[in-house]
Amino acid sequence: MLDVRNVSASYGAIQALQNVSLQVPRGEIVALLGSNGAGKSTTLNAISHLIEPSAGEIRFDGELISRAPSDDIVRRGLVQVPEGREVFKDMSVRENLELGAFLRKSARKEIADDFERVYTMFPRLxxxxxxxxxxxxxxxxxxxxxxxxxxARPRMILLDEPSMGLSPLLVEQIFxxxxxxxxxxxLTILVVEQDVRLALRVSTYAYILENGEMNxxxxxxxxxxxxxxxxxxxxx
Structure with missing residues (x-):
């Protein structure tokens, strides 16, 4: 479903990724692992086009998305859950969820159904x-x-450090x-995670980055x- 080939990316003069390639088969959980600063979040941001890759290509479901704007990537069904959650803290829970459906706001009946689906999965919300x-x-x-x-009704999600700052019990619940x-x-899932043991336990395949290169x-x-x-x- 996701095919990343020889992708490089920089922050100014700093080379963050160098010829990174990975594949995520449809319906699988794949882990992207590595130490702090290895380039894991940069890889996700390049896939979502939150940063511009300097080389390589990215295909989602066979279609080239390397230069597609981020909102178009979301419309295609590829959605990122950012590191640190990045919820809108001054807005209500419901308003945050509504923003997730922003690009689908004309489909009111579907959105109402999605609220119930999310609330069923997360009763606390x-x-x-x-x-x-x-x-x-x-x-x-x-x-x-x-x-x-x-x-957003994704077909695939990119999860960036879902265990960050959580107690071991909550980490188990999230996974x-x-x-x-x-x-x-x-859902097809690519997860970036610091807890290597847990990530390897829930995924079928894994990639390990070191210093911006696939190790x-x-x-x-x-x-x-x-x-x-x-x-x-x-x-x-």
């Missing part, structure tokens, strides 16, 4: 629908960020939700038992 997003806990804000993405979205709704990739179960991965990322 329904309970707090009129509260300001700033009053939510970190875990609830992450649920809101995912719910907002679902309001259970990610697996449900994949299993029950057929290693393979089936998640194989990487989980790879001695180099265990030494570098699992403390074994």
């Amino acid at each position: 329904k309970e707090r629908s009129e509260q300001r997003a700033s009053t939510l806990s970190g875990g609830e804000q992450q649920m809101l960020a995912i719910g907002r993405a679902l309001m 259970e939700i990610i697996q449900r979205l994949n299993r029950e709704q057929g 290693l990739h393979g089936a998640s179960k194989d990487l989980l038992n790879d001695p180099a991965v265990r030494r570098a990322y699992l403390g074994v």
Whole structure:
């Protein structure tokens, strides 16, 4: 579904990505791993065209999107959940969700159905629908960020550090939700995650970035038992 080939990107004179390639098959969960500053978030931002790739090509469902504007990429069904949640804290939970459906605002009946779908998956959001997003806990804000993405009716989501700042119990809950979205709704997912063990447990395939270049990739179960991965990322 997603095919990234030889993508490079820079921030001014700083080379952030160098010839990065990865593929995400339809209906799979794929993990993108690496240390801080490895280029993981930059890769997602290049896919979403929040930054301009300097080289390479990106295809979504067979169509070239390397130069497509971000709103067009969302319309095609590829939606990013940003690092740090980035909810609109002075707006209510419901208003945040409405913004997720902004590009579909003419489809009122569908949007009403989507509210119910999101509220069914995240009952806490329904309970707090009129509260300001700033009053939510970190875990609830992450649920809101995912719910907002679902309001766009994506076929694939890019999740950037969903466990950031959350307790171990909440991290487990968020990743259970990610697996449900994949299993029950057929969503294709590319997840960037610092918790390497957890990411390898829920994904089928994984890529590891180092210093903006692809260092290693393979089936998640194989990487989980790879001695180099265990030494570098699992403390074994």
